[in-house]
Amino acid sequence: MVDVRSGIGEALPPPEVEDVELYHPHSWWTRYVFSQDAKIIAIQYATTAIAIGMVALVLSWLMRLQLGFPDTFQLVDAEAYYQYITMHGMIMVIYLLTALFLGGFGNYLIPLMVGARDMVFPYANMLSYWIYLLAVLVLVASFFAPGGPTGAGWTLYPPQAVLSGTPGGRDWGIILMLSSLIIFIIGFTMGGLNYVVTVLQGRARGMTLMRMPLTVWGIFTATVMALLAFPALFVACVMMLFDRLLGTSFFMPAIVEMGEQLQHGGGSPILFQHLFWFFGHPEVYIVALPAFGIVSDLISTHARKNIFGYRMMVWAIVIIGGLSFIVWAHHMYVSGMNPYFGFFFATTTLIIAVPTAIKVYNWVLTLWRGDIHLTLPMLFALAFIVTFVNGGLTGLFLGNVVVDVPLSDTMFVVAHFHMVMGVAPILVIFGAIYHWYPKITGRMLNETLGQIHFWVTFVGAYAIFFPMHYVGLAGVPRRYHELGEAAFVPESINDLNAFISIMALIVGAAQILFLFNLVWSLRHGREAGGNPWRATTLEWQTPETPPPHGNWGKELPVVYRWAYDYSVPGAPEDFIPQNHPTPGGASHEAAP
């Protein structure tokens, strides 16, 4: 139970959490490399994730060159194309998005936003990063292994994933991929325990759950989901490694390969699909929920208005988190499942649209009559809302079995999930970086470069993925490295493909501009001060910027209000920080 008393004059309640004994680094190595400070770990996570993300970006360029100009470049043959598809997907979903949202933003923002000095288990937190780095290195190693990386597709479906017809199936590729995932999950569990327990036990005095910024709610719920869902991928990877290395038949049915009967028999490929998607679908929301949370805070701050329906936003996050565990089989409509199952999963899938739509309405209603500042974070947040709605609408198509079955192997699906879980979360990541970069470095990012980056990325992403829906509806199958002479594909589709490829090159180039901005502004950016956006949440109220080890100086902050006191009538300024004791304005009434 929680009770709130509005009498400010009363004695401060005693702290529920004792002030922690911080680890004090003694050398440059323990301060900046093997650091136990969540902020440093966050930067390490983010840098690694962005670096490996750039590899995936280059892979997408190569694939688009092949698709757009199949006869011009001889760079990519069928095998390489499959390898690029697989690595691009796996890197983007797991090693970039998951790691950046939870490991990057989670580490930086959770302790600062809930008013803690650090994560509760700093040592495990440090290990988490180094294990993640090991996972990335193992993944990268597969590029140099004999036979190259695996080409099984990012879903790694057996039996093809471990057969000789698939690149890396009988070589090192698939082994390194599965090992890398297992290592990633072990590392993530260490970090995830930190994020959850810090939110549960490390909050500052007065920071009740219902006073937490939605960013923390989003990351917290996503972490809980990830902790429960990643074991499914873990089990699937271990079992497939057994099949590949030790000759068991968990997933492998009886197979004749190149005229030769393999040792396997009786295994169930569908079992793998169940395990994979039991992880895979929550994964979509593991990426989306932190984005939802961050976008809520960006919109509220830059529209100078409290978030509309805070309670409903919290409930929606929790409900989406719960529902996402019972929709996994909508990825398996074409696996020959019982139609009644299909009906059940279609229903749960469509139900998820309800809390999601509530969130979209609340964002729009927050903007309504707000004092909208079109800053870079705001632009990206607005772009996210539009993109997410677009991607969500095609999700309604694909969620229905009868529509999904003809569309499921076409580029329509590719366009759909890139919109909803590729472009949309990435836009939030950009917005969040523009928003929090001043806190992390003490300097603003360059506005002009940022504007160019935004418009090219936003318009460019639509130029890539809108036509791709048409390509899919025209019947162009996905996973094909060239179409050849297909009678059902009109000539115009080739032009469209070339256009998409050129746009992909341009959008990719804009990201290099962004990286340049990140580095350039470190030295040459405008001085930001402690709270450039005039925001209410705790991370902007640190005594120093960038916050030092321990975050808060001598005294931990005490929280007196929720995170969204913007434009309170009667208040001297248009924001009241969460740790500001006196009620807004002259009267002693509570803020509306």
Added chain:
Amino acid sequence: MSVMMVFLAAIAAIIIWWLAQQRLASRPWLEVGHAHDHRRSQPLPAEKVGLGVFLAVVGSLFALSISAYFMRMASSDWGALPLPGLLWVNTGVLALASLALHRTRIEAERQHDDAARTALLMALAAGLAFLVGQLFAWRTLVGSGYVLANNPANSFFYMLTGLHGLHIIGGLAALGRTIARVRLGALDRRARLLIELCAIYWHFMLVVWLVLFVLLSGWANEVIDFCRQLLT
């Protein structure tokens, strides 16, 4: 996936129970001032909460493995393997480790430091004995021709016991660290907490083992068949 669904329902119940105490229906925008969650007079230590969350992850791992076990079992090539009698002894030994840790906890509470240390060492010995016993059980099976890849039942037997064994190794490492800490000097609050954490972890691993044992010995199937007959 029904086993996993049951497990998730249990987790969901815990989460809902906890959320119900967090005043999710409050109106934070109306409430300015001190807010004091007096959830308990004595808040739980972060380590204990952390262990609880970790056990949920481990539970999820085993629930999913068991789900896979049941789904794979449905195919026709399944041939159950006879469990070596040694597993009964191992079960007893693991229960002994759990009991010894329970004992340690009680003695530590009563500040009988020496008795606590002895019981802790006993737990370590029993844990090691369990692990050795499991290895012998594997050897017996391999010796009588039940090797890993022969049959899916064998594969699952080795995988599940192997996963459990890895968690036991982790538990032994934690026990080792605790012993290194309490070997010298009086048992302070921190040491008692470590002992308690070890005890919780080992009780949990015992429960996991009992579930696996029931499952691998095939009684679970009889129970399920019986339930099916009741329902139809």
